[in-house]
Amino acid sequence: MDFTFNEEQKQFADALRRWVDKDYGFATRHQIIHSPAGVSDAAWATLTELGMTALPVAQAQGGFDGTAVDLLLVMQELGRGLVVEPYLATVLGARFLSLAGGHEAALERVAGGELKLACALGEQQSRHDLHDIKTTATASGAGYVLDGAKTVVIHGGQAGALIVSARSAGAQRDSGGISLFLLPADTPGVTVRDYRTIDGQRAASVTLKQVALPAGALLGAAGAGWGILDAAGDYGATLLCAEAVGAMDAIFAATLEYLKTRAQFGAPIGKFQALQHRMADMFIHLEQARSMAMLAAVKVDSSDEEERRRVVSAAKVRVGQAATFVGQQAVQLHGGMGVTDELPAAHHFKRLSMIALTLGDVDHHLERFIAQPGFVQHA
DSSP states (O other): OOOOOOHHHHHHHHHHHHHHHHHSOHHHHHHHHTSSSSSOHHHHHHHHHTTTTTTTSOGGGTSOOOOHHHHHHHHHHHHHTTOOSTHHHHHHHHHHHHHHOSOHHHHHHHHTTOOOEEEEOOOTTTTTOTTOOOOEEEEETTEEEEEEEEEEEETGGGOSEEEEEEESSSOTTOSTTEEEEEEETTSTTEEEEEEEOTTSOEEEEEEEEEEEEOGGGEESSTTBOHHHHHHHHHHHHHHHHHHHHHHHHHHHHHHHHHHHHOEETTEEGGGSHHHHHHHHHHHHHHHHHHHHHHHHHHHTTOSOHHHHHHHHHHHHHHHHHHHHHHHHHHHHHTGGGGGOTTSHHHHHHHHHHHHHHTTOOHHHHHHHHHHSTTHHHHO
């Protein structure tokens, strides 16, 4: 397998890194996350200008037909720069639209940066099980009526439209009977409560009360949304793995620099062998996580659903373990400074902690990996 990135991919990543270094520094980010909006229109306009919003969209809808490997490099740079704009949420929403088909106009708006998306999938009781859905979709005339509540909708308050999972048939935890909808955020009956999360991102609680939607809002076939939901969830987990690698790159580099400059007993603490060993362990975790993130990006589009689930869950487990280890070690090696708001390392650690809990934590994906039919033969 060739893991060499082509020149175009490198140029995308380089352009994004230059922008982050020049215009999205730590002080600028601090101002953005503490602003009333919590995001920056100027930053979003730059991402659009750089082609980032068009990257995951098909050429027929004005995009660049970017693969998960292309997005891998983008997400790494966003993770390294602690970018808080609603890029991941929009790309994941676009993935739902692409898999479902029939919503080309919305994808064109995404590519042009005009439409931000968010995915309202989780509920109070569901934790990491995307098939655990109480929100109902009741057929009404030629359309549907939605009732229910969604929790921790990443960038739900900044989205112009929401991808909503609802149950149109079956029991609460059945994978059958799930329907997906594209819901304009300003639809009557939709209430969005926006708030800031511990890592500086934005999330929202979304309440749906007698929300009437036309038949055209349905993604795919009624009651058959699980295949799309499962595949898109794996895609989102893959992007999170890539973002985590970028954040770990940054926190590792910052820790290494700190050990070179922080002096104790007349010498830089980086000369102490015990700390060198800890840095070596961090590096091993980081490189293993990088390899698994790359493998997930290659395999997430696999036509073999079992292979996709197995590889993505394995990546989420290994990246989650690495994120916890690297983040905790970095904080400890920085001493008391490691938890202060003034130090980027503390913010990288918070972001890594949230990534580990988003779209399935280590325990969830370990159970999912073991549950795959081919687990025994691949063990």
